[in-house]
Amino acid sequence: MKSYIYFIALLVFGLSTTTIEAQSANDIFRAAGSPHNPKVSVAFNKYYTAEGLATISKKIADAYPELVKRKSIGKSTQGRDIWMLAITDYSVGDADRKPAFYVDGNIHSNEIQGGEICTYTAWYLTESFKDVDYVKQMLKDRIFYIVPTINPDARNNYMKEGNTAHSPRAGLIALDDDSDGLFDEDGYDDLDNDGSITRMRRKNPNGNMIVDPLDPRKMIQIGPDDVVTAQRYENLGGEGIDNDGDGSINEDVPGYYDPNRDWGWKWQPDYIQRGAYKYPFSAPENRAVADFVLTRPNIAGAQSFHNSGGMILRGPGAEEDKETYNRVDARIYDAIGNKGAELLPGYRYMVVYKDLYSVFGGELDWFYGSRGVYTFTNEIFTGFAYYKNKNGDRDQAYKAEKDLLLGDGFTNWKPYNHPTYGEIEIGGFRKNVGRATPGFLLEEEAHRNMVFTFYHAHHMPLLSVDNITEKSIGNGLKEITAIIKNDRLMPTHASQDLKYKIERPDYIFLSGATVLAGMIVDNDDFNITTEQKNNPSKIKVDNIPGNSIIKVRWIVKGGGKVTVTVDSAKGGLISKKQS
Template sequence: MKKRLSACALLLIGWLGTGENNVQAQTPEQVFNAAGPPQNPKVPISWNRYYDYAGITEICAKLAKAYPDLVKLETIGDSYQGKRIWALTISDFNTGDPFRKPAMYLDGNVISNELQGSEFALYTAWYLVENFQDNAFIRELLQQKTFYILPTINPDARDNIMHRINSANATRAGMIPLDDDSDGLVDEDQPDDLNKDGHITFMRRKSAKGRYVVDPQNPLRLIPAKAGQSGEYELLGYEGLDADGDGRMNEDPPGYYDPSRDWAWNWQPDYIQHGALKYPFSVPENRAVKDFVLRHPNIAGAQSYHSNGGMGLESLDAVEEGNTENQGHNQVNDLLKRYAEQVIPGYTYQLVYKDLDSAFGGKLNWLHHARGIFTFSNELMSPYLQVDRQKTKDPEQEAGPVDVNYMPPFQDAYVEWVPFEHPTYGNIEIGGFKKNFPQAHPGDLLQEDAHRNMVFTLYQAYQLPQLEIREVLTRKLSNGLTEITATVANTRILPTHSGQDLKHKIERPDYISLKDSTVVAGMVLHNPDQQPGREQKLNLARLEIPNIPGLGFIKVRWVVLANKPNLVVEVDSRKGGVVRRAF
């Protein structure tokens, strides 16, 4: 056996070659490239891990340096602790002003322990620029559209959960110190790591009144006892102490507020919506994002990444569903979410008010209702990614839901339960899962799910309005007048104004202009044969159009006092871009 091993080793050494640098990477001729992510990116990034604020900053800077014609990096404001909030503008800068193109907004990590939103947003930025040269679809997309990508809008809390001792369910908050229970104390120290193992895990004790038993598939995990089954353990929450003797453990964490309840649509104070702060946009990070969105009225679509649950959320009020103004909006949302459910297996799309508990002051609602943006919020991690939801025990029976108890345990996700003498609870045990599980994706699933969610984001961006001036027809009239009729089409499914936009008159109308100074009449034709149409009384050369529908068109007409008019037509839409054509 020893001789055989030596022979194999010698053969391997001979194949690799000799010398100091004998191990060579495979040559391009030896590689069969997989479709999708680039094989030799300018900015190599490992997508099986999570990056802290410094890591995110470094990735953003490297992308901007490697692709100056595609990426602009800017700061939109500072966090409470003074960290810069980064925004990436991604577009083909050589094909027009990014501000005048229809734009897709993308952000992540508004909540501290929902980390993967940052990696998903960064993956989208990276994939776009690295594939621009060789992927015709992406090249066309960045020529026509702009992406605004904010990887983390809660950088203080992101670093807090990564670098300090925390539990998997650390506070959702940012870092503004608050007296959570009005006892005059604010604990700005790290939570109590009672057994000094570097992790905040759970406390449990044996009890006849316990409702939990040990998971037979994973002895480090507790699961609820089944009906009729006696429980063995009482779960006491995360490990910690009652610092001020009021009977509460681990209270007054730094910044106990919810940045997802700080937005100025249907905002409610804390006694109604727990987690709200003083007033809408009282959180500095959210104010910076709000100001950025207001400065970019070309944002027509948005995606905000959260975790977890495997859900895509959208926002429509129950009273609005029957409104004719929202019919087109709802149809567009239905088309988008049907596509998303195809490319993101296991995800279901739900209305916030209808399928989930009501929440007030959310960013999803603000973007949709206050800004008229077609907005989704994907709740990311779900058991579907680890086990098939449909599991059939008997081939003749219909498939049923999988018991998530069968999820395979991850070696590095749990710590052993160890005894501890607690000053309040007495003899207990400390252990269970760590903060890298279960909200955060395991490394092997991170890139796959980031890619699938990115595909949906790119599809939504592709379907932002795309305007074309199809034709301009002229007809001679008497007395030196000429009639000019122009057709403007929108070749994608999103209209230039959403139902909410039309209802609340959020954005200005679209303009269709004839660049001729001799216009004496201008009108919008509601159908091609209508005479004379809806005439505009003022500013005759620049016609105001309330909306250019998705996969639809608008016809306009001018009468000019000229035998040879200037046949230059321009369409200027906040969310549909600017198109100019001479005939």
């Protein structure tokens, strides 16, 4: 009956029953570097709410069950799931033992690009797996843990409520400081309900601003020697009213809390580090990430996406912590960071405390300082992207908004009757201009930042048993020597890891014969070795350096062809049988 009614409705309203088919592969000419006919179609020229990102991640997981496992690693303050995609080739090896790369984004509410870049990375890995050998090999050897947004509540608040490009700058995690069921109720106010907090100005014969005669969008300040005949204005700041009747406007900002001051490394209280909350990991979002990471000792590299300014950042966050990053690890950071500056035109590789400001309790310092994981934070988007010739200033932003956005990023000045100021005008850049990458540039931004993470992940430890040799030494005894090779830049233990013994040592096993003695070969030419007298079949190695080898030796009795197995938390589990 329902089908009959639906058919009649189609006839009455003249609707077509034609089904829209997916694009035929025969109608597509492949563009290099992009999945050409993906199972999951996603437009990467727009931004998605937390629910939108969750829907996309589910579609990716459903389309590629052989490559993706999706799970919630915890709940946000307001009860939203924090979704994680674990991506690898599950048909090869033990996924939990592969070297792992962790990626997240959007810890700050207005720093939204990370959500799309993380999602693009997951999408690209899955959609390119069958066609791109680099991706196929990467997912054979590594596993990616991707968390598109670790702050879904604040992401939605920024997108759905009236905000500026910079507010709530600190990434308010939906904290209800005064327990009234609301937050952000006493800061700026979206007077015209257009979703963006712009600016207020008022005509004033004694004002110190005039409209730029070359660009009516801009206000310029009157110089001390200027002769002014044009209408003068005064700048009244961002949109807002006196919410609490105390005679001031926009001074009652919401409770300031910065989730990137909440991590448990060199944490400082609010009176020292502005934005700190109660204690390290006092936010459930960060606690969820920490709990996940602490149970994944295979994580060897990590990346967090923020905005803006076009920066590739490494720690230390504070000068007081500068001894944590020694020269050995700094060289590894420099090699990866400098390559990033090449892959990301207009970006600069920088050290937080030297080139920006001090940060205590930051995520990247926790990952390295507490877990020994090489970690970068990328500040996404720079004005260089507009014209590809210089980093932007305010004038360039006006120019690009006109030339490239065709006026889509600015609210033209319009009158408003303010309850305190009377007749004023409201106008200015919308909240999606300035920090957020424009839609037409977003996919390029996502791809370039993704390949930087791939370069970093590529240089996590890649171990192999390079050679196994046998030598008879008489009386039925044999000397078995194995060379363990690390073909990548990063060691199995960062210097910080070795200093504080964060992760267990690596172990090299011999099976298939009775082991009488085991040792590390320090110098083969001079036959200098370090014997391990206890449990000699399982040799303990503190570290397998990057682009280097470790040589081990056993004295054995009997047996046939032996097998050498390397067991490294960050380097994986690999074996080789003597040929």
